[in-house]
Amino acid sequence: MFGKLKEKIHNWAKKVSEKEEDSEEIVEKPSEKEIEIPKEFDAGTKQFQPDLEKLEETKEKLEKDQKEEPALGTKSFFKKIGEKASKIKISEKEFKIYSEELEILLLENNVALEITEKIIKDLQERIVGKELLKKEVESEIKDAIKEIIKEILIEPFDLSEKIKQKISGKTKEPYVVLFCGINGSGKTTTVAKIADSLKNKGISCVIAAADTFRAASIEQIKEHGEKIGVKVISHDYGSDPASVGFDAIKYAKKNFINCVLIDTAGRMHTAKNLLKEIEKISRVCKPDSKLFVGESITGNDAIEQARSFDWAIGLDGIILTKADIDEKGGTALSVGYVTKKPILYLGTGQAYDKIVVFDKEEFIKRLGL
Ligand SMILES: Nc1nc2c(ncn2[C@@H]2O[C@H](COP(=O)(O)OP(=O)(O)O)[C@@H](O)[C@H]2O)c(=O)[nH]1
Ligand SMILES: [Mg+2]
Known part of the structure; x- marks a missing residue:
């Protein structure tokens, strides 16, 4: 990855x-102030006339100093010179x-x-x-x-904690999560993965099969539901996806289910209709979290998609799928920054347990930094 x-x-x-x-090392030139003409230099004769008595005195002092502290003085001196040179x-x-x-x-x-x-x-x-x-x-x-x-990278929030907070509140209303994204980005698989992981944490879920457009989508999510033991609410193909979401919320309230996960359609070729549709689902179902699901491998495309969905419904977070086959990693870095939304999860494979909570430190470690 x-x-x-x-x-x-x-x-x-x-x-x-x-x-x-x-490259060239830094050579620090002494400033003019630092260049002192020794007193012993006779400017008239241009001769250097050392003060022999003073020289003898200095020599004796140096010998004395070295006897008292020989190693330390020399070592620190050479260390300093070495550092300067490099x-x-x-x-x-x-x-x-x-x-x-x-x-x-x-x-x-x-x-x-x-x-x-x-x-x-x-x-x-x-x-x-x-x-x-x-x-x-x-x-x-x-x-x-x-x-x-x-x-x-924006600090992610903990979805299961948010759900727990809401369901322990006064109203006992279910927490509603709306998933959006284009076709094939991994929404349905991610909904099943999250339902499974919430169930394992003791949070009950119901799934709304609100992709009423794509052939076999209802069967696909129902199959997942059966495998993970989570109820799926569905209507017929071609019916209004917002009403499927609405019914799933009604079912959750009636049966004291903690969380409703709304899977949606992603028709790429009719982007305008798709955004209109998602806006209606969002308006009717009033989700607590609106999450964009995008493929980590698509780079700029995922960023543009996230921007459009954010513009249409106002996103709360991002899930990047297929991180297991993403060698590059740049999408994870960019999509959050561009939309100013946190990445909450990374999809790391097709199996239900192949989803990890996004961790900034871990991501940085993976980049070898
Ligand atoms: N390798 C890999 N494949 C994934 C991941 N998430 C989803 N997929 C696959 O991507 C394909 C499309 O997924 P699907 O959930 O149907 O996408 P949707 O159209 O957005 O609902 C399926 O074959 C999934 O198994 C992931 O994290 N890693
Ligand atoms: Mg789907």
């Missing part, structure tokens, strides 16, 4: 570090050359342009002109990227 982005960032940081190792500064000009490469590799790995630009700008602010030890260049760059990514 996300192997490519990890490898590319690592290689880039390494390359910058290696190039900087071959320090470098990355100039703006150098950074521009490096950053062009970084820009391409980020874009190639599904990182959206606005994030790529942000990463480069922030990185520039953090490292350009900063005095760095040569051996620390690579880790300094990686640390900077890590901090930037931490800022970019």
Whole structure:
């Protein structure tokens, strides 16, 4: 998972570090104030006339000092010299050359342009002109990227905690989750995975088969329902999806079920109708959470889809599926930042247990940062 982005960032940081190792070291020129003409220098004769008595005195003092503290003085002196010699500064000009490469590799790995630009700008602010030890260049760059990514990713909320909060409240109303996304993004599978995981946590669920459009969609979700032991409320094909959601909520209230998960259709070719339909379901069912399901592998497409759904109904969170076959990882980085919504889960396979709660630290670790 996300192997490519990890490898590319690592290689880039390494390359910058290696190039900087071959580069010129910082040579600190003494300022004019620091250049003192010794008193012993006779400007008239241009001769250096050392004060022999003073020289002897200094020599004796040095010998005495070395006898008292020989190792320490020498060691710290050489250490200091060594450190000074291996320090470098990355100039703006150098950074521009490096950053062009970084820009391409980020874009190639599904990182959206606005994030790529942000990463480069922030990185520039953090490292350009900063005095760095040569051996620390690579880790300094990686640390900077890590901090930037931490800022970019929005802190996810815990869905099951939110459900528990609502159902323990005064009204005892069920918590309603609406899932949206285009065809094939993994909505139905994700609804089944989440129903299964909530059930395992002791939260009862009912599923609304609100995809009344796609052939075999009702049978598909019913089959999942049977396998995981969760009731599915359905109407006929072609019926109003909002009323399926409404009925499922009614059923949950009547039967004291904690949570209603509404699966919906995703007709890509009639985007306008799809958004109208989802807006109606949202208006009728008043979901507590509206979650966008997108494929992690699709990059900019997933970002554009999330934007449209957010515009239509106002999203609360994102689920990225197929992370198991996503080598790049850039979508996870971009989709949340662009929509300013948190990623809550990653789908990591077809089986019911192949879903993980999105963890910022874990994601950063996977990127090798
Ligand atoms: N590898 C992988 N496949 C997935 C994942 N989630 C869903 N799928 C598959 O993607 C295909 C479409 O899923 P489906 O739930 O029908 O999508 P929907 O049209 O949005 O409802 C199915 O073959 C799923 O098994 C995932 O996290 N990883
Ligand atoms: Mg479906």
